[in-house]
Amino acid sequence: MQKFVTLNGAKIAYSDVGQGTPIVCVHGWAMNKDTFTDLAHNLSNEFRVISIDLAGHGASRNTSGPYTIERAADDVYLLCEALDLTNIIALGWSMGMHVWWELISRYGEARLAGLVIEDMSPKIYNTDEWKYGTLNGRTIDGIDDMLDDMLQDWTTFSYRLVPRIFAKGLGGKWAALAESAMRDTLDNTPEIMASYWRSMAAQDYRALLPNIKSPTLIMRGGLSQLYGSGVADYLQQELKNSILMLFAQSGHAPHIEQPEQFTKTLANFAVGVQSVVKKSTQQSVNTKKGDHHVQV
DSSP, X not given: OEEEEEETTEEEEEEEEOOSEEEEEEOOTTOOGGGGHHHHHHHTTTEEEEEXXXXXXXXXXXXXXXXXXXXXXXXXXXXXXXXXXXXEEEXXXXXXXXXXXXXXXXXXXXXXXXXXXXSOOSSOSBBTTBOOSOTTOOBGGGHHHHHHHHHHOHHHHHHHHGGGGSOTTOHHHHHHHHHHHHHHHHTSOHHHHHHHHHHHHTOOOTTTGGGOOSOEEEEEETTOSSOOHHHHHHHHHHOTTEEEEEETTOSSOHHHHSHHHHHHHHHHHHHHHHHHXXXXXXXXXXXXXXXXXXXX
């Protein structure tokens, strides 16, 4: 069910289904919360699944700026605060993971129980010393040309971009997925998308990663056209409490391309994290009981 909440004076849309451990989903660039509709439905018997439309996207498209990763992180945190969410499983797809990393850098991990990274790099542009940005080897030097293309002809830009979201060679399945994603992409305002892209391009979360304590599930699309295997390997190396799962038949969007496997993997991870949280809570309670002293 779609709902609205006012955050810092802005009306932001979100969906909220199910009960139990909260899984908060943040969508990728130029997408919206509806990308998680099937996932939420499949998990709602066991979990509470909350998905947000970031400012300028989906049903939040008429929200005023700024349209930045920093503002998006503030909005997600304020939503979690407004709903009084704790022990959150934080799922970030693509740009959505930048939002979660920014949130952690600003507010810490107190409300989080686990992180789920879906096919994303902590730094999307390549340099001489960083080769795990986008697979096309793009550097920050080309960002102005890319933004010009985006602003001058959003439709043509979208038709070039969307096919790269999914794995090649999946025939009719790919066509159906691309058609749905294309509708969502074309519905965006290019100036807003350009603002988000410029903000995302400026981010570098590599220094943050070793300090993250939350258990982390890294989801990699084995056929991703956007990020190579080295990104996921790097993330697993830097995130000490992490596991890596390969979705061999997926591109950049495993939750759409291999939905059954994705749902099962996410649910198993969430249950495992939940059991650790319960055990930790019980140990804390027992410790406090043991600290009581009776004086006669």
